[in-house]
Ligand SMILES: O=C[C@H](O)[C@H](O)COP(=O)(O)O
Ligand SMILES: C=C(OP(=O)(O)O)C(=O)O
């Protein structure tokens with residue numbers, strides 16, 4: 001046999017370093033009953049083309065760097081858990097549409113670029129509070145996302161099936177293909193997106209936002225009249241992200257970039273680590289520390305400044321702007337107590353991560369009838385607490401991370417349509433956490449835009 005070339009050896013060594021995570025504890029991984037089928041799925045994934053390209057990933061890192069410097073704002077959103085069944089053209093279009101509508105409003109409010117990142121094309125794996133679920137005396141494995149098992153409550157459906165890893169890759173590929181088509185092919189035309197927003201404000205419940213919508217309309221007409229570059233108005237950058245939870249999916253999609261010989265996760269542009277898997281000595285932090293992608297880390301109310309600084313040392317030792325995003329999810333009741341100290345501690349240590357708020361995950365409640373839900377008012381309260389904390393400390397509130405859909409579901413309580421507990425049953429479709437519906441998402445965007453206008457005029 002020929003000796004391996006220097007190039008192969010280098011690639012091998014790179015992957016050996018990446019594989020150090022295998023010796024560490026990986027929380028929230030499924031038990032795959034069929035080892036041979038898992039081996040086959042991983043092999044199959046490792047031969048598939050990357051879903052995203054290293055150059056795009058670098059571009060997103062640069063965009064996020066500008067947000068970390070206070071020169072852009074991140075809008076990240078989508079389902080709690082995407083499903084294979086709901087990866088239809090209409091549903092994907094409506095989610096992208098909702099994000100674009102929100103982005104127009106935020107761009108105007110912030111007077112700066114809004115970086116659009118979907119929780120899409122890979123958000124298929126869920127951490128759970130419990131390994132099992134019991135219904136009417138029957139106990140089965142918990143649903144861990146379509147990448148692992150099915151939502152139907154039967155033994156067969158809830159058994160972890162590795163062929164889902166491969167199917168998840170293909171569904172992600174077709175989702176991404178459609179997103180690229182929509183955002184490059186005319187659907188992102190700012191004038192059209194703004195006309196959709198006119199529909200939102202023409203609803204009497206939303207008239208308080210009319211002035212803002214009219215201002216945006218005038219600004220667009222002005223740009224049009226001036227002959228502003230057509231492409232800037234009709235096409236937009238759109239990136240995808242998901243929680244990098246399932247290492248059996250992420251590892252085969254880690255690739256060496258031929259331009260730089262560096263490792264990239266090619267399952268999505270931005271990857272984040274969840275609140276339940278961010279242990280410093282755990283497999284997830286180690287694995288992601290080796291990839292060049294922008295990395296997010298969720299920080300819940302128990303996170304200390306020391307935790308944040310040690311995560312920075314491990315994930316962003318060079319302190320490269322755009323590399324690390326902290327996504328705080330404290331809960332409306334705690335954010336004003338907990339966040340200012342964290343922001344000040346990190347700033348005083350000389351680090352400048354991007355700070356983003358997830359106003360959803362700290363505000364979950366379960367109704368007496370058993371629905372997991374969130375109150376729109378709590379979500380808004382945490383958002384306001386986020387802006388207040390940053391104003392207090394003098395740091396930059398760089399973005400929002402929300403669970404939302406373009407559909408008219410009834411999963412979160414309140415909002416201008418005043419969804420009450422009874423209404424939850426009418427259209428509750430999420431297979432995991434409750435999402436803001438189309439109207440609630442826009443309402444949130446208009447309120448955040450008002451907040452951003454205030455921040456911008458105070459600077
Ligand atoms: O999005 C995430 C959920 O909060 C997480 O999966 C936990 O949900 P559970 O408490 O219903 O298991
Ligand atoms: C599980 C999630 O969040 P967290 O890790 O913050 O609980 C999520 O974003 O769906």
Ligand SMILES: [Mn+2]
Pocket residue numbers: 080081361403432433
């Ligand atoms: Mn969730």
